[in-house]
Amino acid sequence: MSPAPIRLPQAGGGVREYRPRAEPLRYEPGAAPLLSRTVFSAAHVVADPYADTTPDSPAAVDWDATLAFRRHLWAHGLGVAEAMDTAQRGMGLDWAGAAELIRRSAAEARAVGGRIACGVGTDQLTGPDRLTGPAGLPAVVAAYEEQLALVEETGSQAILMASRALAAAARSAEDYLDVYGRLLRQAGEPVILHWLGPMFDPALDGYWGSTDLDTATETFLEVVAAHPDKVDGIKVSLLDAGREVALRRRLPEGVRCYTGDDFHYPELIAGDEHGFSHALLGVFDPLGPLAAEAVRNLDSGDPAAFRALLDPTVALSRHLFQAPTRFYKTGVVLLAWLAGHQEHFAMVGGLQSARSLPHLARAYELADGLGLFPDPELAADRMRSLLTVYGVPR
DSSP: OOOOOEEEEOTTSSEEEEOOOSSOOOOOSSOOOOOSSOEEEEOOOOBOTTSOOOTTSOOOBOHHHHHHHHHHHHHTTOEEEESSGGGTBTTTBOHHHHHHHHHHHHHHHHHHTOOEEEEEOOTTOOSGGGGSSTTHHHHHHHHHHHHHHHHHHTTOEEEEOOOHHHHHHOOSHHHHHHHHHHHHHHOSSOEEEEEEOTTTOGGGTTGGGOSSHHHHHHHHHHHHHHOGGGEEEEEEESSOHHHHHHHHHTSOTTOEEEEOOTTTHHHHHHOBTTBOOEEEESTTTTTHHHHHHHHHHHHTTOHHHHHHHHGGGHHHHHHHTOSSGGGHHHHHHHHHHHTTSSSOOOOGGGGGGSSOHHHHHHHHHHHHHTTOOSSHHHHHHHHHHHHHHTTOOO
16 A cells, blocks of 8 residues: 655745655665675764754764664675765764774674775864964874774775865875875775765865866876775766776776766766776665665676666766765765664754755655665655654645
8 A cells, every 4th residue: 555645845846746655676685795896885874863962063973773774784785885974074973973983883894794994084183274384294194094093903994085184285296195105005905095076075176186187187096006006996986977987997907996976876887898887885875775786687797687776766866966965965864764774864963954855855755766765654754744844734
């Protein structure tokens, strides 16, 4: 029996009736591991809704729900990319909270045999005063080193994230080459290098020493070429499929490309006659079970079935990641609540207010149409409760 119709507000004003689907598309956990692609889901954190916090105070995390969501991803064969921007790193989650998240998630990964890679950044450095003058770059290196040591101590793979502090302190491409060279020489195991574009974080505009992407690409590739034994792969989050394909074709042998392109991921993961991208994606947080099932079709040699499953999800992903792209986390957490992975729609830093009600309503509609909710009636009931708070009549 289909859930009762729901009245959804529209972007242009007014409301319209939507009838939720009756049955989800079920993808059971415990299936075979993924073989043909390495796939990470960048996972969100679950806030503690009862904590007496303000947007400027340290994050209060519901650790039980946060770790339970990671077990959900591991159960479907996905890796977890921890303490990345999807976890609101730098948008509500500070370094102290991220460090605790890394420790707890790494311990959980060891307990269940899950794959994990963790973000290494410089978010201990707050305020421009610490980045000016000759002490700026050494402070950036020291901050990176502290986080790299913690991640490696937990037994996790390191993801060297793009750094707002480095973007502020660097004066040339040579500064990037020097900083990354120091870090890669001391890394115990091969790392993933992350190029996060300014659409995800405006403070990263001009990363690698230039606002010209062709010039920046050459510096990025120079870092990789100088240390191929220390680079497992690169994660590219520029929302530019052509640039990613060109980049991956120039990588040294053995260095992987992990797509972070939440607009073009099906074609990039499927690949072409010259190669393919692995995946490290925020949209694989809500899409986890479906994405894993799609990749298993690649494992069995059926790229058409892979595309048939994953192509229809792009409309939802483009909606979640529409400008301003950095607020995609709000839609991700909404869908986790509607899917029953957490008991509330609250976010660290109060970020649940970062998207409009019509935006959230459309995210619900698109996700429901894909069959992403294990219990469509629960999802519809929770969406109705949110609409009521905003004054939409039932």
